[in-house]
Amino acid sequence: MxxxxxxxxxxxxxxxxxxxxxxxxxxxxxxxxxxxxxxxxxxxxxxxxxxxxxxxxxQNIVDIRINGASFAVSNTSRDLRAKFNLADVYIASLTPEGDPADVAYKAQINREVAQVGAMALHDVLQPGELVGIAWGETIYHLANEAPYRIIEDLTVCQLIGSMTTPLVSTAEGCAISLASRLGAECHTLHAPAILTSAKLAEALRGEPVISEQLERLKTIDRSIFSVGNCDSDTPIVQSAITSKEEFDWYREKGAVGVLCGRFIDRAGTHIEGPMDERMIGIDLSYLKDRANGLLVAGGPAKFDAITATLNGGYVSHLVTDEQTAQALLEI
Incomplete structure (x- = not known):
């Protein structure tokens, strides 16, 4: 028995x-x-x-259907790898209906791109790596769609502090969920992402536990993140993580995207501003130094932000949708 x-x-x-x-x-x-x-x-x-x-x-895991568009996707993937000097590009073949500005349209793209990203994890992640994971709707879906499969000696770290919002799952929730599916050790970040004052944030960074966690983030082997746009409906504004005045200040300075809670311009350069001294999370310089990031993002609303992230040199692997991939080749 x-x-x-x-x-x-x-x-x-x-x-x-x-x-x-x-x-x-x-x-x-x-x-x-x-x-x-x-x-x-x-x-x-x-x-x-x-x-x-x-x-x-x-076993019906794959249902073969010959579609000429599939060959174009393959060529597009290879062309994007060459254009942006990427290790790999994964393209979700989806054709959502509706207005690209509509919330449901954006949500569908986020979810389907996240599903492809979840499958890519076992191609990208390697045994023994220290992996940082960010926060957001797309990352939440990726973490919860990842297949259950142990990757030996893997460690998952939370890249940015905790955020409480009804719009998106918590940052620590994303890290814990992914780690549990990969059989990995998990290190969360025991602090809020944004504090009310720079003085308070500085004091928390000096706490031994938090200081140790932030030092660990400087040594990550790989990172997993999405990128937000700088429209008024971006979660960082809707969740009151930043004020409208601060948000407008960054946009006036040329911000087109929000990467791991930091604003970036079209070249992918971090725009240092009023939020940074109050934030607890990874500095973008460490993401750029590693240049070993898995960017999971798609859709017309995020096109400028995706382009900026690629231009900034943070990305080694890209997961996006076919329409965005084609548009990236045209710039």
Whole structure:
């Protein structure tokens, strides 16, 4: 008779196999990699890749439909890698209906791009890495869509302090959720993202526990983040994380995006301003020094912010939608 432990072990093995098969299918059918390229990436033989693809079809993990647009997506991915000097680009083939300015339209893009980003995690993350994760609607969906699959000796860190808002899950919630799905150790950041005064923020940074956590963020191997735009409906304003006066000040200075709580201009340069001294979280200079970030973002509303983040040199891997990918090639 099979014990409860044996049943759980079998279930974990089944989840692991499904994740491997799905990841292999995405690389082959969606990203256009050859079987040899996939074998090198996964560290297996070409016959193993062939077997993975066969099992994916037999177990209905992949439903093959020949669509000419899929080949364009593959070419677009390769062209974007070359244009922005990226390690990889993952493109969600989605065609949402409605007004691009509509909340439901934006939410659909965020969710579908996040789903592709979740699948990309097991292609991007490596055993033993220290990974920082940011905050926001897209990152929340990514963390909760990530397949259950252990990555050995992985550590997940919260990149920015806690934020309480009914619009988006907490920053620590994103870190905890992702870590639990990857079997990783998790380090949250025990402080608010934004304080009422620079003096209070400075005092908290000096606390031993928080100081240690911030020092750890300087050594991350990889980061996972989205980027917000600088429209009036951006969560950083809707959640009262910044005042309208501060927000307008940053926009007057040329801000087009919000990256890990910091404002950036079209070149991706951090605009230092009234919020920075009151914030507790990673400094963008450390993201830029590593230049090893997974950017998960899409949609017309975020186009300028995505472009700025790519220009700033923070990104090694991009997950976006097909329309945004095509637009990026045209600039």
């Amino acid at each position: 099979m014990t409860e432990h044996a049943k759980k072990s079998d279930a974990r093995r089944s989840l692991h196999q499904d994740s491997v098969l799905a990841n292999t299918a995405i690389l082959y059918y969606k990203e256009g990699l050859t079987q040899n390229e996939i074998a090198l990436r996964l560290g297996v033989s070409r016959p193993t890749v062939i077997n993975y693809l066969r099992l994916a079809r037999e």
